[in-house]
Each structure stands twice: as structure tokens, then as C-alpha cells.
Amino acid sequence: MSPKLKTGIVGLGILGRQYVETLLPHxxxxxxxxxxxxPQVLGEFAATTGAATYTDLDEMLRGQSLDxxxxxxxxxxxxxxxxxxxxxxxxxxxxxxxxxxxxxxARTIFDAVEQQKTRLFINYANRAMPLDLATYYVVQQQLIxxxxxxxxxxxxxxxxxxxxxxxxxxxxxxxxxxxxxxxSHVVDLLLWTFAPARVxxxxxxxxxxxxxxxxxxxxxxxxxxxxxxxRVKAEWIKHMDQIVxxxxxxxGVDGTVIYNKLPGFGVQKSWRAxxxxxxxxxxxxxxxxxxxxxxxxxxxxxxxxxxxxxxxxQSTVNFSLEHLGPDNSNGMMLIPRMLASxxxxxxxxxxxxxxxxxxxxxxxxxxVEVVQAIIHSAQKGEPVSLVI
Ligand SMILES: NC(=O)c1ccc[n+]([C@@H]2O[C@H](COP(=O)([O-])OP(=O)(O)OC[C@H]3O[C@@H](n4cnc5c(N)ncnc54)[C@H](O)[C@@H]3O)[C@@H](O)[C@H]2O)c1
Numbered sequence: 001m002s003p004k005l006k007t008g009i010v011g012l013g014i015l016g017r018q019y020v021e022t023l024l025p026h027x028x029x030x031x032x033x034x035x036x037x038x039p040q041v042l043g044e045f046a047a048t049t050g051a052a053t054y055t056d057l058d059e060m061l062r063g064q065s066l067d068x069x070x071x072x073x074x075x076x077x078x079x080x081x082x083x084x085x086x087x088x089x090x091x092x093x094x095x096x097x098x099x100x101x102x103x104x105x106a107r108t109i110f111d112a113v114e115q116q117k118t119r120l121f122i123n124y125a126n127r128a129m130p131l132d133l134a135t136y137y138v139v140q141q142q143l144i145x146x147x148x149x150x151x152x153x154x155x156x157x158x159x160x161x162x163x164x165x166x167x168x169x170x171x172x173x174x175x176x177x178x179x180x181x182x183x184s185h186v187v188d189l190l191l192w193t194f195a196p197a198r199v200x201x202x203x204x205x206x207x208x209x210x211x212x213x214x215x216x217x218x219x220x221x222x223x224x225x226x227x228x229x230x231r232v233k234a235e236w237i238k239h240m241d242q243i244v245x246x247x248x249x250x251x252g253v254d255g256t257v258i259y260n261k262l263p264g265f266g267v268q269k270s271w272r273a274x275x276x277x278x279x280x281x282x283x284x285x286x287x288x289x290x291x292x293x294x295x296x297x298x299x300x301x302x303x304x305x306x307x308x309x310x311x312x313x314q315s316t317v318n319f320s321l322e323h324l325g326p327d328n329s330n331g332m333m334l335i336p337r338m339l340a341s342x343x344x345x346x347x348x349x350x351x352x353x354x355x356x357x358x359x360x361x362x363x364x365x366x367x368v369e370v371v372q373a374i375i376h377s378a379q380k381g382e383p384v385s386l387v388i
Contacts, residue, residue: 005092005342008033008064010057010081011072012041013165015096015331019070022332024049028339029068035060057081061088068092068342074165076175079105082120086112092342093120094335098184098371099364101176106368113361121338122364124188128333130297131271131323133355135250135257136193137292138273138321143280144252147194147228152248154182155235160243161211173236174213179371182234183218187370188363190222190230193250195356198225198388199370206378210237220374225388232374241265255280271299272322280319288321295354299323334358 007029009019016036023029034045035054042053054060061084069085071078071093078100085093086109099122100106113120126132138144161173173181191197204220217235224230238245246262255275260267275285285301292299304318337358340349347357369386377384 004028004030005067005339006030006032006065007068007070008035008060008066009070009072010035012036012045013072015072018332019072020045020049022335023070026336026339028343033060033064033066057084061085061090066090068094071095074172074175075180076101079109082109083112086116086118089116091119093118094123094338095120095364096123097188098180099361099368101180103368103372106365110361110365119342120361121341122359122361123334124185124192124359124363125331125334126185126189127192127355127359128337129329130327131259131261131329132189133295133297134271134273134292134299134321134323135248135259136355137288137297138257139193139250141288143255143275143288144250144257144273145254147226147250147252150190150228150230150248150250152186152190152230153233153245154186155238155240155245156182157240157243158237161214161236170213173211177215177218177375178234178236179218179375183220183232183371183374184367186232186234188359188367191363191366192356192359194224194226194228199223199373199386200225200388201383201385202370202373202377203383204374204377205381218374218378220377222370268324269326270322270324272320274304274318274320276318282319285319285321
């Protein structure tokens with residue numbers, strides 16, 4: 001049996017707690033060190049984990065020989081702990097998204113990872129959620145044909161920038177933005193779903209009316225190298241029931257995916273891909289349903305009739321794959337895949353087959369480049385081209 005990964009976590013806030021709960025019981029992990037600049041958050045974890053606690057990361061890195069460091073500090077405070085871990089020779093790092101909040105920080109981390117040959121994963125958690133995997137499958141199998149337009153909206157309740165991090169909310173939200181905190185997820189999902197794909201042009205606007213210490217929203221139009229056009233939007237000023245709303249639709253030449261991932265008022269959680277292409281038959285969709293089910297993604301093939309004129313006939317049949325109701329998503333679903341990646345020394349470990357490679361520093365840099373172009377375009381009020 002291979003030895004367990006001696007692991008330290010930096011940042012014991014909302015996400016840090018989830019990492020403790022995920023890593024503590026994992027058979028390949030020995031959680032030995034925890035670090036947070038706020039000593040008051042460490043006490044509880046020290047008692048439940050038995051790990052050594054530190055308020056100073058350098059002390060933790062000097063005192064422990066770690067195989068893996070998890071960085072879950074606020075968005076604008078990723079660079080220092082990630083660079084410290086790289087420079088201390090830690091071979092494996094799992095970093096919360098985004099890689100960084102500036103291009104300079106992102107490139108500095110990227111270059112250091114390349115130089116030191118560190119393995120750095122970014123937890124773009126949505127990539128492992130079952131219905132995002134279903135979207136990836138449908139697009140990559142070309143079941144909706146060539147994608148031509150998509151729309152993705154990810155909004156937080158206004159209570160997030162105002163209260164989620166208690167008295168630190170203003171500092172967290174001010175150091176980040178809806179572009180870094182929310183569109184980082186959306187942009188990565190798009191780059192992964194449509195891979196190989198690059199964004200060539202961005203036109204965006206922003207607004208600062210309500211919050212004052214961080215932009216209220218970003219609304220952006222992205223053009224991909226394939227010609228695909230995508231609108232992405234993230235607000236931090238919505239007065240709504242839920243903490244988060246997340247909606248995506250993708251239209252291809254031969255079909256459309258509609259995904260109410262985190263639904264808003266009056267909407268049910270649901271995922272549906274409608275197909276009109278000649279290869280979409282009930283038999284072929286049954287095979288795709290089975291292929292996805294074999295990989296733990298539960299959708300069902302269905303036929304729907306819709307009225308275009310006054311009558312129903314064959315031309316109005318929609319062949320579909322769909323999922324209604326809850327699924328078993330959570331933000332830690334990529335982590336066991338990353339641990340397997342370390343053990344098996346590959347970005348496509350045995351528990352991550354058929355979904356591309358696990359997200360690394362390169363994916364992190366690509367995502368930051370697009371988010372920075374969105375911010376830059378909104379500031380200038382002009383379109384921005386990305387050099388690719
Ligand atoms: N909150 C969410 O819903 C959510 C979801 C997905 C991803 N994330 C990402 O996870 C990361 C952490 O977010 P969070 O909500 O857990 O934040 P948080 O503020 O709750 O936790 C961050 C912790 O890091 C500590 N910290 C700050 N600087 C430090 C340093 N130099 N050394 C050690 N500890 C330090 C803070 O004291 C705090 O306890 C962010 O990048 C965020 O985008 C958050």
C-alpha cells in the first residue's frame with residue numbers, strides 16, 4: 001500500500017471546512033496541518049482532526065514535510081500561499097478557483113508551477129457535477145451539432161457580498177468581484193464543455209450603483225474561435241429567495257441544452273437536451289442514456305410533442321435526454337479524482353475517464369485571461385481581443 005499523502009489546508013473558512021470534511025475520512029490522506037490567520041477558527045478543527053495548527057504559513061511549511069497543500073483563502077489572497085507552497089517544494093497543490101484575480105498573479109503562479117514541476121489543480125467544482133457532465137457529453141458527442149449560441153447566468157443573492165463572510169464581507173467582495181467569484185465558474189465550464197476552445201473577443205459592461213465596494217454585476221458577450229457566441233452574466237445585487245441562481249442554455253445546429261442548475265423563483269431544477277438531428281432516434285438516445293448511466297450520470301431518453309401548428313404530427317416530435325428533480329451534486333466532487341490523479345500520476349485517472357483532463361494551472365490561466373478581458377472591456381467600454 002502506498003503511504004498516505006501528508007496534507008495541509010490553508011484557509012479554514014467556508015470552503016476550508018468542506019475540505020476538512022472531505023479529506024479527513026479519505027483513505028489516501030493524512031491531514032496533518034491546518035493554517036489560518038484567524039486563530040479563533042483553528043481551535044475547533046484542532047480538536048476534531050488532531051492536526052497541528054498554525055497562524056503562519058511559513059511556519060507550517062518549515063515544520064511539516066507535506067505532500068499536498070490545499071489553498072482555500074479568499075480570491076485575492078491566493079497568490080502568496082500558492083507561491084509559498086511551490087517554493088517550499090510541495091509537490092501537489094489543490095487551489096480553490098480562481099487561479100488569481102490579476103493576470104500578473106496568474107502568470108507568476110503559472111510560471112512557478114512550470115519551473116518547479118509542481119502538480120497544481122484548480123477546483124472548478126462544476127466540472128464533476130452529474131448534469132454538467134451530461135452537458136459535456138452531449139456537446140462533445142455532437143448530439144446538438146455545431147454549437148452556435150449559448151447563454152449562462154450565475155447570480156448570487158445580495159446577501160452574499162453583504163454578509164456571507166460576516167464582518168469580512170466587504171473586504172472579500174471588494175478584493176473579488178462577480179467576474180472573479182462567479183464568472184470564473186462559468187468561463188471554465190464553457191472552455192471545458194466546448195474544448196478545444198478559446199475565446200477570441202469579449203465585449204462587456206459592468207455597473208456600480210448599489211454596492212459601492214465592488215461592481216454590482218458583469219454582463220459579457222464572448223466570441224469563440226469556432227464562431228460560437230455566448231452571453232455570460234453574473235449579478236451580486238439580486239433580492240431573491242435562494243443564495244444562488246444558475247441557468248445555462250446552449251443551442252447547436254441540431255438541438256438545444258437547457259439547464260436549470262440552481263433554479264430561481266417558480267422554476268424546477270431540471271436538465272434537458274432536445275435533438276432534431278437525423279442521428280437522434282429513440283434507439284440511439286437509449287444507448288446514450290446507458291452510456292451516461294454507466295458513468296454515474298442519470299438521464300432518461302424521452303420524446304416530447306409540441307405544437308407548431310394546430311396539429312400533432314411526426315415533424316413536431318422532439319427526441320430528448322432529460323433529468324428532472326434533484327441530483328447529488330456538491331462542490332467537492334473533483335477532489336477524489338485529483339487524489340487519484342496524484343496516486344496514478346496522470347490527469348486522466350481511472351475515476352475520471354471520458355471527461356477530458358482534470359483542471360490544472362493551464363486551465364486556471366485560460367480562465368483568468370478571459371475574466372480579465374471581461375473586466376478590461378467593461379472598464380474601457382470597448383470590445384477586447386484576446387491574443388491566442
Ligand atoms: N463560499 C463559497 O460558496 C465558495 C464556493 C466555491 C468556491 N469558493 C472559493 O473558495 C475560496 C475561499 O472562499 P471561502 O468562502 O471559504 O472564504 P472564507 O473567507 O470563508 O475563508 C477563507 C479563510 O482564509 C483565511 N485566510 C486569509 N488569508 C490567509 C492567509 N494568508 N493564510 C492563512 N489563512 C488565511 C481567512 O481567515 C478565512 O478563514 C475562495 O477563493 C472562493 O472563491 C467559495
